Amino acid sequence: MDGNVIVGQSGGPTSVINSSLAGVYKTAIDRGAKKVYGMLHGIKGLLDGQYVDLSEKINSTMDIDLLKRTPSSYLGSCRYKLPEISEDRETFDKIFKILDDLDIKYFFYIGGNDSMDTIKKLSDYAIVTGSDIKFMGVPKTIDNDLAVTDHTPGFGSAAKFIAATMKEIIRDGLVYDYPTITIVEIMGRNAGYIALWCGIANGAEDILLPEKYDYDEQKIINNIIENRRKGKKHHIIVNAEGIGHSTSMARRIEAATGIETRATILGHMQRGGSPTCKDRVYASTMGALAVDLLCEGKTNRVVGYRHGDFVDYDIDEA
Ligand code: F6P
Numbered sequence: 001m002d003g004n005v006i007v008g009q010s011g012g013p014t015s016v017i018n019s020s021l022a023g024v025y026k027t028a029i030d031r032g033a034k035k036v037y038g039m040l041h042g043i044k045g046l047l048d049g050q051y052v053d054l055s056e057k058i059n060s061t062m063d064i065d066l067l068k069r070t071p072s073s074y075l076g077s078c079r080y081k082l083p084e085i086s087e088d089r090e091t092f093d094k095i096f097k098i099l100d101d102l103d104i105k106y107f108f109y110i111g112g113n114d115s116m117d118t119i120k121k122l123s124d125y126a127i128v129t130g131s132d133i134k135f136m137g138v139p140k141t142i143d144n145d146l147a148v149t150d151h152t153p154g155f156g157s158a159a160k161f162i163a164a165t166m167k168e169i170i171r172d173g174l175v176y177d178y179p180t181i182t183i184v185e186i187m188g189r190n191a192g193y194i195a196l197w198c199g200i201a202n203g204a205e206d207i208l209l210p211e212k213y214d215y216d217e218q219k220i221i222n223n224i225i226e227n228r229r230k231g232k233k234h235h236i237i238v239n240a241e242g243i244g245h246s247t248s249m250a251r252r253i254e255a256a257t258g259i260e261t262r263a264t265i266l267g268h269m270q271r272g273g274s275p276t277c278k279d280r281v282y283a284s285t286m287g288a289l290a291v292d293l294l295c296e297g298k299t300n301r302v303v304g305y306r307h308g309d310f311v312d313y314d315i316d317e318a
Contacts, residue, residue, distance in 0.1 A: 001033040001295060003105025007054075008039035008046065009140075010078055010111035010118065014154025015071040015275035016283035017140045020110045022068035023287020024138065025054055028106070031295055037102060042078035043109070043118050046098060047091065068284055071272040081114055082121045085128070092125045099133055106134050106294050110287070112141030112152070116302060116318040123300035123315055134299035136290045137318060140283065142271055145191035148313050149304035153283035154271070159197050161273035162186055162266060166202045166236070169264055173234040181224060181235045181253060181261040185246040187270050192240040194270075199238035206235075210242025217249070221256045228259070235259075285310060 005028045009017055021038075028036050038057075040050035052075075058064060067074060083091055099107065109119050119137040126133050139146050142158035166184055173180045184204075186195040192209030199207035205223060208215045224235050237253075239246050246263035254261035275283075286303045293301060293312050302318040304311050 001028060001031045001106060003033075004035040004037065004103045005033045005106045005108070006037040006039060006046075006051065006099065006102065006104045007075075007108040007110070008042045009073040009075045010042035010080075010109060010115040011141060012112075013072040013077060013271050014140050014142050015157035015271070015273055016153045016279045017110055018070050018072070018074045019068045019275070019280045019283035020138050020140055020153060020287035021074060022064050023284035023289075024108050024110070024291055025058060025067070025287075026064050027288040027291035029055070031291060033106070035102075037104070038075045041076040042080065042111075042115075043082065043095070044078035044080035045076065047094060049098065051102070068280070071275065079114070082118050085121060085125055092122070095122070096125065096129065096131060096133075104133055106136075106291075108136050108138055108287075108290055110138040110140050112139070112143060112146060116146065116315065119300075119302070120315045120318075134294045135315070136294050136299070137302035137315060138286055138290045139302060139304060139318075142194060143188045143191045144193040145189070146302075146304070146318060148302075148306065148317050150307070151278075151282060151305050153279045153286065155193065155279070157273060157275040157279045158187070158270050159194050159201075160276050162194060162198045162270055163201045165266065165269075166198055166238075170202065170234060170236060173236070179228055179233045179235075179259050181237065181250075181257070181259050183237045183239050183246045183250050183253075183261065183263045185239045185241060185244065185263065185265040187241050187266070190242040192242060195238050195240035202236065202238075204236045204238040206237040208237065208239045208243050210240050213243065215243070217252065221253060224253070224257050224259065228257075
């Protein structure tokens, strides 16, 4: 690599976002990068001049390995959407000035939808201004909602944790001598992948998904009453975060059925558990592949996984 590298993490943390970082870092060093910088708190931190020289922090193969195996975002994250170029060129000028001062030639951003939007805008700006900096997106999100990619690292690990937790909730719901209903609210923003997979895996009686926002509460209540009539003691409803309102839903269902109904909102505990093997391997492989692709001269791309193969595709599609 004939210049310096910068890498950032953005959006909600996952169990394996650091595995992607380790993949980028190790491959960049192996490929001869002079310096590998890390943005602190993503593009927002970079705008404030916050970055570190990663080679001062990561000194051995053991350090890389530890990074690869540690959940949550080592570099810190942000929730920040860049403005439209036409509305605010100043922000972009500022970012590119920082990148030029650091002699950055390769820019990697690990994240979900908003992060791909950041890569897209920066790539567009590079084209407009004739900058030779190359940009690559590395996918991660527990929501599994990035276009083109079949699997986003972080999804499986979150699903594994949630499915195991739901099993405990179901056992708990069965201990009393009276029937109970539990609504489990699962993350995913406006995507229902985790809710769907965990709901099916645990045999939930009802699964409410934002993609299919036509649920009929009366139908659920009738279903509960019918199941109760057949002797079923516990009824579990998986509610995706994109629908939300689990607590008020629980109150209404309890009033209508006379059965104790509780809402369990899993919240932030869903993102940082121990990863699945697949997630960790895919995350570090995608990080490494991102570096290889930029070295081949590609830019404005995103790494993905499609039909059994690691692929890359245009940032516009992501
Ligand atoms: O995008 C990942 C995600 O975990 C979503 O499922 C969820 O809606 C969001 O992040 C929550 O983010 P925050 O960290 O702002 O609570």
